[in-house]
Amino acid sequence: MSKIAATDFGYAPSRHATPDPRASANAQAYPQSLLDLPPGEARKSLLAVHEILSAKLPANKLSIYEAGGGSTSFLPVNILKRAHVTVVDIDADQIRNNDYAQTKILGDIQTYRFQPGSFDLVICYNVVEHLADVEAALLRFCECLKKNGLILIGAPNPNSLSGIVTKYTPHWFHVWFYRQVRGDMDAGKPGEAPFPTFFHPLVSPSNLAAFAKAHGLEVIYRREYESPRFPEMRARKPVLAALVDAAASVVNFLLLGRTDVRQGDYHAILRKR
Numbered sequence: 001m002s003k004i005a006a007t008d009f010g011y012a013p014s015r016h017a018t019p020d021p022r023a024s025a026n027a028q029a030y031p032q033s034l035l036d037l038p039p040g041e042a043r044k045s046l047l048a049v050h051e052i053l054s055a056k057l058p059a060n061k062l063s064i065y066e067a068g069g070g071s072t073s074f075l076p077v078n079i080l081k082r083a084h085v086t087v088v089d090i091d092a093d094q095i096r097n098n099d100y101a102q103t104k105i106l107g108d109i110q111t112y113r114f115q116p117g118s119f120d121l122v123i124c125y126n127v128v129e130h131l132a133d134v135e136a137a138l139l140r141f142c143e144c145l146k147k148n149g150l151i152l153i154g155a156p157n158p159n160s161l162s163g164i165v166t167k168y169t170p171h172w173f174h175v176w177f178y179r180q181v182r183g184d185m186d187a188g189k190p191g192e193a194p195f196p197t198f199f200h201p202l203v204s205p206s207n208l209a210a211f212a213k214a215h216g217l218e219v220i221y222r223r224e225y226e227s228p229r230f231p232e233m234r235a236r237k238p239v240l241a242a243l244v245d246a247a248a249s250v251v252n253f254l255l256l257g258r259t260d261v262r263q264g265d266y267h268a269i270l271r272k273r
């Protein structure tokens with residue numbers, strides 16, 4: 001049995017939940033961002049990403065660039081422990097709240113340049129959808145990466161139901177959704193998600209794969225998966241979730257099963273040849 005299938009730990013993001021006896025062991029092994037994900041496809045894909053990073057990155061000290069890192073890391077604990085992390089973020093509050101990077105830079109990842117060959121890994125997680133010029137950011141990432149270095153992108157899938165709704169609804173609706181449906185009453189305050197979105201064409205996983213091919217990057221992992229918003233909604237707002245699930249099933253049927261519009265997010269790992 002694979003390590004991923006065997007990893008069945010609890011989900012208790014609520015501060016009032018009963019403590020899970022496995023919690024402290026899990027906290028040693030997994031970042032809080034992963035433990036906060038509801039069990040499901042998102043968590044499985046992130047665990048697969050962790051396995052690939054652990055297998056492909058050099059075993060010694062690592063140099064990591066978190067582009068738009070904010071204050072949350074999705075990297076495995078064992079990798080963070082042996083890394084020098086440089087975070088660049090455009091938001092001063094996010095930089096202030098970041099407690100895992102050794103170097104913190106207030107800047108724009110579309111224009112910020114490092115010496116070529118500086119990093120083993122560039123991670124850009126939940127960020128590309130907020131950029132007006134994704135190509136500029138990706139070109140900066142390629143430039144600062146070492147040969148065989150990796151880029152990890154985590155992003156919403158613009159071709160999914162949640163991607164389309166996010167793209168075509170105003171920012172106040174995103175804040176309302178975070179507060180009323182996800183229960184995050186700090187949403188929209190300074191330095192807190194959600195952040196305004198642009199959805200540049202390169203956010204689409206197929207366009208990103210084409211960009212990678214044209215720029216000497218190999219796609220070593222790509223997975224579209226059910227957005228964690230679905231299991232969250234099923235637990236918190238079952239009636240709304242049933243309506244959204246039904247709408248997704250109708251659209252999937254009309255699309256003749258060619259795609260699953262619930263696959264609202266994706267991971268991609270690109271390797272510099």
Ligand SMILES: C[S@@+](CC[C@H](N)C(=O)[O-])C[C@H]1O[C@@H](n2cnc3c(N)ncnc32)[C@H](O)[C@@H]1O
Pocket residue numbers: 067068069070071072073088089090091094107108109110124125126127130131193195
């Ligand atoms: C949704 S948050 C994601 C933060 C973190 N990666 C995570 O997954 O929790 C998006 C982050 O991107 C940052 N950001 C947006 N546009 C940026 C830009 N042009 N340059 C640098 N950071 C940017 C925001 O300030 C914010 O911290």
